[in-house]
Amino acid sequence: MERMTKLTTEGYHPDTTNLDLMSTAEIVKLMNEEDKKIPLAIAKVLPEIEQAITAIVHALKNGGRLFYVGAGTSGRIGLLDAVECPPTFSTLPALVQAILAGGEEAVMIAVEGAEDDLSLGEAELKKRQLTNRDVVIGIAASGRTPFVKGALIYAQQIGAKTISLASNSHSAISQYTNIAIEVITGPEILTGSTRLKAATAHKQILNMITTTTMIKLGKVYKNLMVDVHASNFKLRERAKQIVCDVTGVAYSQAESVLEQTNFQVKLSIVMLLTNTTIEEATELLAQSEGHVRRAVELRKF
Template sequence: MTNILDKLSTEKRNLETENLDKLSTLEMVTLMNNEDKKVSAAIERVLPDIALGVDAIAEAFQMGGRLIYTGAGTSGRLGILDASECPPTFGTEPEMVVGIIAGGLKAMTKAVEKSEDNFEAGCEDLKKIKLSSKDIVCGISASGRTPYVKGGLKYAREINCKTIAISNNLNAEISQYGDIKIEVDCGPEILTGSTRLKSGTAQKMVLNMLTTLSMVKIGKVYKNLMVDVKATNEKLVERTKKIVMEATNCNYKTAEEILKITNFNVKVAIVMIILNCNYDEAKNRIDNSKGYIRKAIQ
């Protein structure tokens, strides 16, 4: 009889790190760095799948839907982290990207035993946020077999909600519930079974791509600038000025004056300066172009 984890790449012993506890500190960090280099290469192999995920998320956003992350342990925490960074970066409402973790928010700072094994809870937690077919659910599981994640993805598909399954093993169990499957196999961890390491790094990199690039596709980025950022503190007030200056090649004083007129609406300020028009025309152009600056200035 074999252990159910034996077939998982994330649970295998790493032959390169078997003597980890005998190495000098410099040798240890060098070895760990070399292992981390494998993460980017593993992601490169699945870029077409990630691109499909970006397009699907952008489509959901354009239809008024939400992106819902669901996971347990490190995977759940990374989903919540990525979701929490969208409002300050892209000016989104907190409800637009949502992270759900097995065991509830208390599991962010303390392990909630056995919560990841609860298949039904994965479904119930999505019902609590009134999941609809307009939304898209992204299940995250390093092993690819977490019952909580499988329960959530299964329910999402039952109500015709688009699904993405992210795992760190090939032929993962959760992939059968994903309309789009993203399997990033980084190989065995430096510390056997500790999927907060390479697997967690890979997941964070993939989530960065999914949200950042789907936001680009719905007009929240002009060139490579965060044009929907909200000036909610002193640092961000200065950042809005810097963004306007870089987008229009204007000076600091002009950026500051125009931003005050627009109540620090970066998009409107940029259009006003580029087209040398008044606030109302710039606002109408942004509204008519659904927030895309390039369309607004054509």
């Protein structure tokens, strides 16, 4: 097993050996300067991120699912991204799932030893009946977490697409993936605390992955969340505003049409832009694979 001390993420930062003697102003300034390095590190792996998104879009279009697998902070970041997909894009909870070492209990409290068990990662994917249509992203700042490694090994064995997200070069988990995203953010100001730069970089990359994937799946029109799940007052008001902005109708008309469609923003927009019934607009969206622009264009012919 790789020695932790050899990992970049475990290295000593040369400018922070007197961190405990610094003033508050000095610490926050230093952290801010370090955080500026994150987008530069991500820029170096944009081609790999693009490859990952292309694979995920293909999988989701063909009945597959996306799984994030991680332990500790890495697992929680995967969870944070996964749980935002249903409200933002009206996806089913099963479409993007997060698997944490130690299960739901580990969200709030670390489960001792869970991340060190190679077999548990495989077991969790088996519970979810992983298939070769699915995609598994293993997240580990160190790039060596056994729980994540076990999940990726199993995913490869059954033919699922595998992707690693790590913060060390030539990481152990990347040996078991089709696409390796290794974003090198360097030593943390607090030695080994990868909840800082490494985790921030990973969150930004997951933002890119799910947002771009959902755009490609037709869940965005222009720069608007036309598949937003209007589950509360704020989101219902947002839905009305989106319909008004896109179609130019009055607030009252937007509200009326949304009530007819059970607050399906995309369907309401297509109805108004094409002057069609719910049934006709639904068919246009089906023919356009859910893309508003294509649905409207289809009506012109």
